[in-house]
Amino acid sequence: MERIFSKLAVSTLLLATLAGCSSGSDKQRQVEAIASHRATIISNNLPIEHGPLTIMQAKAKGSVVEIMMIYNGDGEVSPQQLVAKSVNYYCSNSEVTANLSHGVIYDIKVRSERGQLLIDQIVSIDTCSSLSDESKDEK
Numbered sequence: 772m773e774r775i776f777s778k779l780a781v782s783t784l785l786l787a788t789l790a791g792c793s794s795g796s797d798k799q800r801q802v803e804a805i806a807s808h809r810a811t812i813i814s815n816n817l818p819i820e821h822g823p824l825t826i827m828q829a830k831a832k833g834s835v836v837e838i839m840m841i842y843n844g845d846g847e848v849s850p851q852q853l854v855a856k857s858v859n860y861y862c863s864n865s866e867v868t869a870n871l872s873h874g875v876i877y878d879i880k881v882r883s884e885r886g887q888l889l890i891d892q893i894v895s896i897d898t899c900s901s902l903s904d905e906s907k908d909e910k
Contacts, residue, residue: 799834802874807831809870813838824853824881837878842889850881850889858892862899871896 813819813829813836820826823844830837842850861867861877871877877894 798874802834803831805870805873806834806836806875809875810836822853823848834874835876835878837880840879840881841884842881843884854879854881854890854892858894858898858902861894862902868896868899871899 810829810831813826817829818825818827823842825841825843826838827841828837828839842853844850844853857879861871867877871894874896879890879892879894880888881890881892882888
């Protein structure tokens with residue numbers, strides 16, 4: 772009888788563990804689907820010109836949306852300032868923050884017109900949290 776009970780307990784524990792793994796992989800697939808959808812939406816509208824930045828490419832790699840921009844400015848506004856504004860936008864846009872809270876990550880790469888990497892900025896929910904904390908500290 773004890774042997775049957777211990778086998779039942781082990782089987783239940785194994786099933787619970789497998790169910791936990793399954794839900795984790797389901798969540799990961801969902802996040803990857805969101806990232807893929809966002810990248811497709813952006814990609815379908817390329818190129819997108821916004822001031823001295825032109826978005827040239829958007830693609831998903833797992834849960835990361837990679838956005839490649841070309842900086843074609845004359846130096847009036849630095850690429851760092853433009854990316855900082857972009858991060859502020861991402862962290863204040865409700866649709867983007869909803870994606871971030873699900874686990875989607877944006878990787879913004881800014882290149883010069885000659886292809887030199889100027890900035891590689893990750894935007895995640897943690898990025899937005901730290902921005903929020905910084906703005907609270909300034910007040």
